[in-house]
Amino acid sequence: MSKQQPTILVVNDDGITAPGIKALMETVQQLGRVVVVAPDSPQSGMGHAITIGKPLRLDRVELYDGVEMYKCSGTPVDCVKLAVNRIFRGKKPDLCVSGINHGLNNSINVLYSGTMSAAVEGAIEGIPSIGFSLDDYTLQANFKPCLQYVRQIAEQVLQRGLPSGTLLNVNFPAGDNLKGIKVCRQAHGKWAEEFDERMDPHKRPYYWLTGEFQLNDQGQDTDVWALDNNYASVVPVQFDMTAHHAISVLNSWGL
Amino acid sequence: MSKQQPTILVVNDDGITAPGIKALMETVQQLGRVVVVAPDSPQSGMGHAITIGKPLRLDRVELYDGVEMYKCSGTPVDCVKLAVNRIFRGKKPDLCVSGINHGLNNSINVLYSGTMSAAVEGAIEGIPSIGFSLDDYTLQANFKPCLQYVRQIAEQVLQRGLPSGTLLNVNFPAGDNLKGIKVCRQAHGKWAEEFDERMDPHKRPYYWLTGEFQLNDQGQDTDVWALDNNYASVVPVQFDMTAHHAISVLNSWGL
Numbered sequence: 001m002s003k004q005q006p007t008i009l010v011v012n013d014d015g016i017t018a019p020g021i022k023a024l025m026e027t028v029q030q031l032g033r034v035v036v037v038a039p040d041s042p043q044s045g046m047g048h049a050i051t052i053g054k055p056l057r058l059d060r061v062e063l064y065d066g067v068e069m070y071k072c073s074g075t076p077v078d079c080v081k082l083a084v085n086r087i088f089r090g091k092k093p094d095l096c097v098s099g100i101n102h103g104l105n106n107s108i109n110v111l112y113s114g115t116m117s118a119a120v121e122g123a124i125e126g127i128p129s130i131g132f133s134l135d136d137y138t139l140q141a142n143f144k145p146c147l148q149y150v151r152q153i154a155e156q157v158l159q160r161g162l163p164s165g166t167l168l169n170v171n172f173p174a175g176d177n178l179k180g181i182k183v184c185r186q187a188h189g190k191w192a193e194e195f196d197e198r199m200d201p202h203k204r205p206y207y208w209l210t211g212e213f214q215l216n217d218q219g220q221d222t223d224v225w226a227l228d229n230n231y232a233s234v235v236p237v238q239f240d241m242t243a244h245h246a247i248s249v250l251n252s253w254g255l
Numbered sequence: 256m257s258k259q260q261p262t263i264l265v266v267n268d269d270g271i272t273a274p275g276i277k278a279l280m281e282t283v284q285q286l287g288r289v290v291v292v293a294p295d296s297p298q299s300g301m302g303h304a305i306t307i308g309k310p311l312r313l314d315r316v317e318l319y320d321g322v323e324m325y326k327c328s329g330t331p332v333d334c335v336k337l338a339v340n341r342i343f344r345g346k347k348p349d350l351c352v353s354g355i356n357h358g359l360n361n362s363i364n365v366l367y368s369g370t371m372s373a374a375v376e377g378a379i380e381g382i383p384s385i386g387f388s389l390d391d392y393t394l395q396a397n398f399k400p401c402l403q404y405v406r407q408i409a410e411q412v413l414q415r416g417l418p419s420g421t422l423l424n425v426n427f428p429a430g431d432n433l434k435g436i437k438v439c440r441q442a443h444g445k446w447a448e449e450f451d452e453r454m455d456p457h458k459r460p461y462y463w464l465t466g467e468f469q470l471n472d473q474g475q476d477t478d479v480w481a482l483d484n485n486y487a488s489v490v491p492v493q494f495d496m497t498a499h500h501a502i503s504v505l506n507s508w509g510l
Contacts (some may be wrong), residue, residue, distance in 0.1 A: 042308065044307055044308075045304060045305045045306070045307040046302075046304045047301075047302040047303030047304040047305070047332070047372065048302030048303055048304075048366045048367055048372075049300060049301045049302040049303075049304040049330075049367075050300045050302070050367055050464060051300070051464060052299055052300040052464060053297065053299075055453070055461040055462055055463050056450075056461065056462045056463075056464065057459075057460075057461055057462075058460075058462060075304075077302070077367075078464070081448045081450075081464065082450060082462065084448070085448045085449065085450050086450055086452075086462065108379060108494070110496050111303045111372075111375065111379075111494060111496070112303055112304075112305055112332075117302065117303075117366075120366065124363060124366075124445050125445070152510065153510065156508055156510065160508065162501070163498065163500070163501045163504055165443075165498070166498040166501045168505075181510040183502055183505040183506050183510070184502075185495075185497040185499065185502065186495055186496060186497045188420075188495075190379050190380070193336045193339070193340045194340065195311075195336075195337060195340050195341055197341075198310070204312075205312075205313075206310040206311065206312055207310055207311045207312075207313060207337065207341065208310050208311075209305060209306060209307060209311065209333070209336065234505060234510065235497055236497065236498040236501035236502060236504075236505055237496045237497065237498055238496060238497070238498035238501075239363070239366060239496075240440075240441055240443075241365050241366070241441060241492045241493060241494070241496070242440040242441045242490055242491065242492065242493070243418065243420070243421040243491040243492055243493035244440065245418070246417070246418045246421045246491035246493075247438055247439075247440065247491060249418055249491075250423075250438040250489060250491055251438050253411055253415065255407065255408065255411065255436040255438070255489065
């Protein structure tokens with residue numbers, strides 16, 4: 001750690017008033033100077049969306065004593081972009097933490113998650129970045145049992161950095177029986193959608209997205225396995241989406 | 256190709272009235288039975304966003320003679336989910352093509368792009384999927400020079416399939432000097448944001464996202480290099496975001 005106090009950007013996708021971001025902010029405050037930039041409304045499932053067709057608001061708010069906080073009208077990724085460009089102004093933070101999300105972001109959920117996309121954007125900016133999520137969707141989620149691990153992982157990343165082009169996806173099981181941490185890969189899985197069709201008062205149909213997670217992976221080295229066995233899962237994530245192993249296959253096609 | 260005519264799902268992020276989706280639809284109609292499901296408004300930059308907090312509309316439209324078309328109030332990924340669940344109903348299409356996007360989706364843009372995220376969602380559903388983009392943002396974009404390549408690539412994917420867990424990101428340079436196709440990797444690059452700050456009539460600031468693409472990659476095996484040299488770039492993309500090479504690094508931390 002540098003002798004100067006490190007600066008830490010805290011973001012999320014559940015919105016600036018979510019209990020999860022308060023728990024995360026209070027935990028990393030022990031490690032450095034914190035700046036919070038979070039959406040002014042819930043942005044779950046926003047993935048890596050950015051706001052192109054309309055302008056953004058970024059306003060200072062005073063929610064907790066002595067904490068520099070801003071609410072943003074955009075997506076989680078917009079929050080990171082605005083933080084880097086308008087608040088830190090080129091002097092990048094030493095760490096970007098996102099969450100703690102109310103709900104898991106393991107397996108394929110890394111793609112849909114605004115929490116994780118904010119952390120991905122931090123990593124694209126060259127900032128060591130971590131997304132944290134807890135297996136509890138409720139406002140009453142108990143973050144306490146995982147906070148010592150949040151602190152430990154954040155501290156390690158501040159000290160050691162992360163391999164170039166990577167970030168961390170950290171998920172916690174609910175409850176206080178946490179057995180420790182497992183470094184994992186993303187489990188193969190997908191959502192099987194079941195749209196709930198309803199009729200509006202004008203007899204026109206509309207659809208609610210709903211569905212069930214399907215695990216297609218029996219590996220014991222996955223995030224799903226770790227969480228099922230009461231471990232916190234830590235998956236290193238990259239934003240190079242190239243399927244390098246498929247390049248030779250395609251070259252053999254003679255396109 | 257199976258003896259039955261293949262079914263082809265056509266999606267995009269520029270919206271159902273964009274010239275790019277018309278060009279794509281007309282091209283793949285030569286290969287099978289087409290169903291178009293596209294957003295009812297532009298959804299550029301939506302990334303892998305899905306709609307959770309509000310319901311979705313999906314309505315049949317008649318834009319072009321004899322083509323089964325639907326407009327959807329959601330994101331490009333919502334379009335794919337609704338198509339699979341409500342239109343194809345379990346009998347998945349043989350191919351999913353997305354685009355042709357008005358504007359490039361090379362390098363890091365694969366993450367922000369609604370066009371590419373729709374193709375990623377197709378691949379998650381197990382459907383051979385391809386995203387197509389042209390380096391021309393305008394409504395007047397000339398898609399003609401790339402259509403023979405669109406057809407050729409779509410035909411090959413229908414015949415051969417794609418390696419498990421992968422899809423294709425195909426980008427075309429503008430103009431009619433196309434020299435051929437290069438199979439590439441995603442170039443390392445990022446957007447350097449420059450938010451344009453303005454004042455509203457009530458003296459409150461607002462921000463427009465703008466910026467410049469920064470290439471951090473001198474490789475001649477990248478999509479950026481191919482496009483700069485008048486080749487169409489074909490990048491195999493995967494949705495396993497695990498940085499497998501970083502797992503051993505993290506294990507050495509003793510978390």
